[in-house]
Amino acid sequence: MRSTAPCQFxxxxxxxxxxxxxxxxxxQRVMFEGAGPGSQVPAHMTRVPISLIGPxxxxxxxxxxxxxxxxxxxxxxxxxxxxxxxxxxxxxxLKTVIQEEDSPPNASAQNPSIxxxxxxxxxxxxxxxxxxxxxxxxxxxTVGRSxxxxxxxxxxxxxxLSGDEARVYVCPPPPPPPPPDPRSLPADKRxxxxxxxxxxxxxxxxxxxxxLDALKAGSVVNAYGVVVFFKQPFKSRGTDLCSTLxxxxxxxxxxxCSVFGEKLENHPKVFQVGDIVRLHRFxxxxxxxxxxxxxxxxxxxxxxxxxxxxxxxxxxxxxSFHLDQEDRRTVEELRSWAAGQALLPPTPTTPLSAAQPxxxxxxxxxxxxxxxxxxxxxxxxxxxxxxxAHTLLKVTVEPDATEGPSSFSEARERLIANILVYDNHVELxxxxxxxxxxxxxxxxxxxxxxxxxxxxxxxxxxxxxxDHLAFHLHxxxxxxxxxxxxxENSPDVQEMKRVMEAVPDEDDFSELxxxxxxEVWSTPPxxxxxxxxxxxxxxxxxxxxxxxTLSDLKRxxxxxVHHVRVQLRSYEPHRLHQALKLYCSKCTSMEDVPNDELVxxxxxxxxxxxxxxSPPAWALSGRVAxxxxxxxxxxxAVGVHLSTRLLGxxxxxxxxxxxxxxxxxxxxxxxxYQNVVPVRSSGGHMALLDLxxxxxxxxxxxxxxxxxxxxxxxxxPVCAEGLExxxxxxxxxxxxxxLLQFVLLMKLELQDASxxxxxxxxxxxxxxxxxxxxxAAANQEAQNSIRQTMAxxxxxxxxxxxxxxxxxxxxxxxxxxRTEDEAGRNQTCYQICHSIITKPASTxxxxxxx
DNA sequence: GTTTAGGGTTGG
Numbered sequence: 001m002r003s004t005a006p007c008q009f010x011x012x013x014x015x016x017x018x019x020x021x022x023x024x025x026x027x028q029r030v031m032f033e034g035a036g037p038g039s040q041v042p043a044h045m046t047r048v049p050i051s052l053i054g055p056x057x058x059x060x061x062x063x064x065x066x067x068x069x070x071x072x073x074x075x076x077x078x079x080x081x082x083x084x085x086x087x088x089x090x091x092x093x094l095k096t097v098i099q100e101e102d103s104p105p106n107a108s109a110q111n112p113s114i115x116x117x118x119x120x121x122x123x124x125x126x127x128x129x130x131x132x133x134x135x136x137x138x139x140x141x142t143v144g145r146s147x148x149x150x151x152x153x154x155x156x157x158x159x160x161l162s163g164d165e166a167r168v169y170v171c172p173p174p175p176p177p178p179p180p181d182p183r184s185l186p187a188d189k190r191x192x193x194x195x196x197x198x199x200x201x202x203x204x205x206x207x208x209x210x211x212l213d214a215l216k217a218g219s220v221v222n223a224y225g226v227v228v229f230f231k232q233p234f235k236s237r238g239t240d241l242c243s244t245l246x247x248x249x250x251x252x253x254x255x256x257c258s259v260f261g262e263k264l265e266n267h268p269k270v271f272q273v274g275d276i277v278r279l280h281r282f283x284x285x286x287x288x289x290x291x292x293x294x295x296x297x298x299x300x301x302x303x304x305x306x307x308x309x310x311x312x313x314x315x316x317x318x319x320s321f322h323l324d325q326e327d328r329r330t331v332e333e334l335r336s337w338a339a340g341q342a343l344l345p346p347t348p349t350t351p352l353s354a355a356q357p358x359x360x361x362x363x364x365x366x367x368x369x370x371x372x373x374x375x376x377x378x379x380x381x382x383x384x385x386x387x388x389a390h391t392l393l394k395v396t397v398e399p400d401a402t403e404g405p406s407s408f409s410e411a412r413e414r415l416i417a418n419i420l421v422y423d424n425h426v427e428l429x430x431x432x433x434x435x436x437x438x439x440x441x442x443x444x445x446x447x448x449x450x451x452x453x454x455x456x457x458x459x460x461x462x463x464x465x466x467d468h469l470a471f472h473l474h475x476x477x478x479x480x481x482x483x484x485x486x487x488e489n490s491p492d493v494q495e496m497k498r499v500m501e502a503v504p505d506e507d508d509f510s511e512l513x514x515x516x517x518x519e520v521w522s523t524p525p526x527x528x529x530x531x532x533x534x535x536x537x538x539x540x541x542x543x544x545x546x547x548x549t550l551s552d553l554k555r556x557x558x559x560x561v562h563h564v565r566v567q568l569r570s571y572e573p574h575r576l577h578q579a580l581k582l583y584c585s586k587c588t589s590m591e592d593v594p595n596d597e598l599v600x601x602x603x604x605x606x607x608x609x610x611x612x613x614s615p616p617a618w619a620l621s622g623r624v625a626x627x628x629x630x631x632x633x634x635x636x637a638v639g640v641h642l643s644t645r646l647l648g649x650x651x652x653x654x655x656x657x658x659x660x661x662x663x664x665x666x667x668x669x670x671x672x673y674q675n676v677v678p679v680r681s682s683g684g685h686m687a688l689l690d691l692x693x694x695x696x697x698x699x700x701x702x703x704x705x706x707x708x709x710x711x712x713x714x715x716x717p718v719c720a721e722g723l724e725x726x727x728x729x730x731x732x733x734x735x736x737x738x739l740l741q742f743v744l745l746m747k748l749e750l751q752d753a754s755x756x757x758x759x760x761x762x763x764x765x766x767x768x769x770x771x772x773x774x775x776a777a778a779n780q781e782a783q784n785s786i787r788q789t790m791a792x793x794x795x796x797x798x799x800x801x802x803x804x805x806x807x808x809x810x811x812x813x814x815x816x817x818r819t820e821d822e823a824g825r826n827q828t829c830y831q832i833c834h835s836i837i838t839k840p841a842s843t844x845x846x847x848x849x850x
Numbered sequence: 851g852t853t854t855a856g857g858g859t860t861g862g
Contacts, residue, residue: 229857238854246857258855287856297851360859377862422862442859478859 094123114155119162140165144648213251217286232482257293269315274306274344353386357447369404371397385500393470404434423475442481504672537810541834551754566750567807568793582740584706600663602693606680613681670697700778705737742773759830
């Protein structure tokens with residue numbers, strides 16, 4: 001392993017007063033090493049080359065994911081640092097890419113790179129400690145499949161750093177080039193190894209930078225500044241494009257700055273207020289009682305992310321620029337100064353979900369399609385992965401005129417905003433390509449019906465589009481109005497893509513919009529619309545028993561099976577949802593399914609608990625926006641807790657613990673995830689809700705636990721090798737919940753010519769109806785099937801007369817058994833078993849066999 | 851080694 005130069009780290013960061021990487025105060029997880037990893041990393045560790053990370057490596061026989069068997073570490077140079085993603089007040093995630101520094105001799109041309117994902121405090125500490133180019137050593141990591149391997153073409157596995165064992169050692173970068181003046185080097189020190197660096201240094205002039213309070217009219221200067229206002233390049237009245245900026249620095253002067261240039265790529269790549277620019281060769285002019293800066297021949301502009309801990313990669317199209325340690329330090333100083341000045345907007349852009357009528361805002365989005373409307377207006381169809389709380393304006397254009405798809409699925413359409421860009425922006429819009437990531441500045445959300453040029457709406461359409469939100473990018477450049485293509489690697493685009501990836505699949509969305517499904521059981525009137533269907537019942541048993549009358553049967557000894565031919569006289573309960581019960585196979589208790597009112601109350605009580613909840617160590621906590629419904633209330637965010645293990649296995653949608661959500665929100669979110677477990681805070685810990693509430697939502701299905709037999713606690717489920725799907729059984733087991741089974745229980749009053757008899761339909765109810773109770777609890781089709789069957793066997797309001805009532809005759813098998821009633825008296829009960837409903841296509845006989 | 855712009859919203 002390489003050893004990097006000592007002490008650089010100290011000079012670079014140790015003395016930086018604003019950086020909060022005080023060694024004494026820092027947690028021990030990120031270690032700052034003055035010397036290289038070779039001398040600091042514990043000697044007992046085995047270094048695993050990046051190329052050998054994965055399931056086939058010989059250091060483990062486990063597959064998919066492995067906690068390394070013996071102390072192992074992995075080292076590489078930091079080539080990319082993602083943005084610190086805050087998931088909750090005390091939880092974070094940061095992704096970085098490290099590259100092997102010294103490949104084995106027989107390795108392929110390019111050094112392998114791997115994604116490293118850090119969680120929690122480690123991510124935060126690392127974010128403050130690391131700079132691009134640093135060498136890091138990671139240990140105590142787990143390895144998970146990389147969900148982004150197809151996109152980033154990096155290593156098929158990720159290093160995952162979370163928990164107490166995870167460590168990252170941050171080491172300084174290789175020594176910087178020698179001083180820029182080669183004359184200061186003795187001739188005999190200009191050895192060949194340094195030659196390239198030296199020759200580059202001779203070309204790079206030593207720049208001095210003017211403070212913004214020390215500008216003298218007529219001079220040409222270099223300067224740094226934090227952007228406080230900017231306009232994207234726009235066409236000037238002359239020959240060039242013009243960018244205007246206003247910048248500031250520690251002097252608090254605000255200096256206007258103009259950049260002229262024919263080519264877009266030579267303009268500063270400023271994307272948001274707070275960005276930092278470095279200007280070379282700008283002329284100072286006096287205008288309107290203050291100094292301004294204008295580019296001169298041979299100028300250059302670099303732009304940097306203004307966020308503390310942000311990337312040091314300068315944004316420029318220039319292939320030759322000089323950037324040294326001093327520049328990096330200046331940027332860092334401006335960043336920390338600006339952070340204290342609150343110059344950066346708290347929310348640089350507004351997602352569609354937060355767009356408010358009449359408001360101006362900046363939008364980061366992806367272009368899906370565009371179409372010219374007329375010479376002064378172009379339609380841009382964009383999305384950002386969030387759903388606007390307001391109904392969006394629909395704009396119809398000819399499919400032929402559209403670049404990109406001319407239509408999308410209904411689900412996707414609900415996420416697409418139509419933006420009308422006008423006048424001077426039309427030309428730039430013409431250069432945009434579907435797929436581009438955009439930032440649109442000073443976009444306006446306009447409520448109410450909106451007329452689109454050339455698409456005069458009829459009166460009726462106008463009525464329909466009241467309250468719809470339209471987005472306009474008005475003409476002009478006031479307030480920085482404009483459009484900029486963002487590079488895909490920009491942190492904001494990366495963040496947006498994460499949101500987009502979390503959007504449920506389109507199938508899930510179609511379920512989402514059928515949220516009425518669950519209300520069916522409690523929605524009267526029943527069977528009014530159910531078309532009576534001719535059906536009957538027949539036995540599926542193999543008993544060789546002759547058919548008896550009900551009066552014969554009543555005189556028989558219990559404990560036998562009987563065959564009868566009967567009609568259904570009446571049944572209970574008439575409200576089908578009351579027939580659905582929860583049965584515990586352990587304590588054999590049966591209870592009603594809690595109604596939504598009760599369950600909703602439990603959810604709201606659980607989310608009212610103000611006690612802070614510390615999620616378990618294995619959980620990654622954050623917040624998620626609830627998809628809105630029409631008419632949508634403002635979108636709300638609720639707490640989510642994910643299993644880091646599942647995340648590492650690229651199974652993020654398989655299990656979600658949800659806190660603080662209402663029943664309705666839980667139901668809505670459940671449509672997009674395989675398993676949603678509602679949780680609450682209890683004594684500072686994460687706990688399940690009262691077991692009267694479902695402990696699990698799977699799509700439209702809900703699962704309950706037995707209060708008597710469960711010892712519930714929130715635990716991470718264990719799945720063998722990541723192959724076993726997570727279902728209600730796996731989760732019940734993991735959570736200590738005794739799973740209750742949905743059953744159907746009905747009491748039927750049977751009749752024949754001889755007598756009447758009350759019988760239960762329970763154990764064989766599912767096969768009788770050909771419908772599972774679990775489906776019946778969640779699925780309208782299943783419910784309809786049962787309702788139709790009952791309506792057919794026992795028409796509502798129909799006569800019970802054996803002949804004129806017209807009720808179908810059923811051949812049933814009954815078992816008789818003895819039980820005790822509540823008073824302890826013996827009684828005989830009957831149950832329908834081994835009998836199934838038959839639904840003949842057309843022929844049906846009413847013939848009375850008696 | 852010229853000019854442009856030099857912030858602050860009409861709205862379709």
